[in-house]
Amino acid sequence: MAEITEINQEMAMKVYVVGTSGFIGRHVSAALSAAGHALVTGPRVDLAQATSAADWLPRLQGVDAVVNAVGVLRDTRRRPIWPTHAEGPKALFDACAQAGVRRVVQVSALGVDKSETVYARSKRAADEHLWSLVQAGKLDAVVVRPSVVVGSGGASTAMFLALAKLPAVILPGPVARGLAQPVHVNDVAEAVRRALDGEADALVAGGPNALPLVGPEVFTLRALIAGWRAALGRSPALVALLPDALSRLSARMGDQVPAVPWCTEAMALLAQPNTGDVQPLTRLLGRAPVSVREWPKELRG
Numbered sequence: 001m002a003e004i005t006e007i008n009q010e011m012a013m014k015v016y017v018v019g020t021s022g023f024i025g026r027h028v029s030a031a032l033s034a035a036g037h038a039l040v041t042g043p044r045v046d047l048a049q050a051t052s053a054a055d056w057l058p059r060l061q062g063v064d065a066v067v068n069a070v071g072v073l074r075d076t077r078r079r080p081i082w083p084t085h086a087e088g089p090k091a092l093f094d095a096c097a098q099a100g101v102r103r104v105v106q107v108s109a110l111g112v113d114k115s116e117t118v119y120a121r122s123k124r125a126a127d128e129h130l131w132s133l134v135q136a137g138k139l140d141a142v143v144v145r146p147s148v149v150v151g152s153g154g155a156s157t158a159m160f161l162a163l164a165k166l167p168a169v170i171l172p173g174p175v176a177r178g179l180a181q182p183v184h185v186n187d188v189a190e191a192v193r194r195a196l197d198g199e200a201d202a203l204v205a206g207g208p209n210a211l212p213l214v215g216p217e218v219f220t221l222r223a224l225i226a227g228w229r230a231a232l233g234r235s236p237a238l239v240a241l242l243p244d245a246l247s248r249l250s251a252r253m254g255d256q257v258p259a260v261p262w263c264t265e266a267m268a269l270l271a272q273p274n275t276g277d278v279q280p281l282t283r284l285l286g287r288a289p290v291s292v293r294e295w296p297k298e299l300r301g
Helices: 002-011 023-034 055-062 081-099 118-135 154-165 171-178 185-196 221-231 244-255 264-271 277-283
Strands: 014-018 063-068 103-107 140-146 168-172 211-213 238-242
Touching: 014 023, 014 118, 023 063, 023 185, 055 081, 063 081, 063 185, 081 103, 081 118, 103 185, 118 140, 118 264, 140 185, 154 221, 168 171, 168 221, 168 244, 171 221, 171 238, 171 244, 171 264, 185 211, 185 277, 211 264, 211 277, 238 244
Parallel strands: 014 063, 063 103, 103 140, 140 211, 168 238
Antiparallel strands: none
């Protein structure tokens, strides 16, 4: 046991996690701490304002590795999507290269290479900039792209469970038909931890290849909500589908209410296929990812 502890201490890194207050960031931080890594603490950084390498360099003193887990779904005045997803992270990656912080993990999103939403284009811009630094030999980095991430405390989980509890529900047609391969947040956090430790390098071959993080099963979102309702011990709900035109109108109405997760970006992202190959994550974890069907405690929460 003493030998294992010594090995763990030798491998421990000082890690700066950007986005620790977010859903994924909280779980990533917990996984890294449990593995023995030391987390850098400090005031929260607004990526929309920290858009030059000079903004980040003071925060990287003594840091061994960086994880960027920041993500925003809505474009707001306080947290605009483009600088938050693109300009801020690109500056952070440049600062890592200048400071000699070689190991970086970027949490992107599945499907951003096939979408032209602001969310997708901004995430893609950061991913591609990071890859350019890898190809220039300045960083060792991995980009992970999770599908719909589900788990306790997640906005998507809260929305899906709220819908699952209703005896009758009207679902936007494009979303109800959308395909997803939900992945549990604990599996995402463990994948990031392993990627940070270098275990994912062979899976991405060090180039412009993202690691898909998906669960073992593909669902339409309508079927996912119905399955969660069944897991809650409730009879099937009455379901009506909102026509596509009205779905788009409802999403535009949601754009005007920042407190709700429903908006045009959310509809576009949920309507597109969020599926991928489960084998890379299975190989990385050394086991099959957790299935939606194995979350009874959270389904009852």
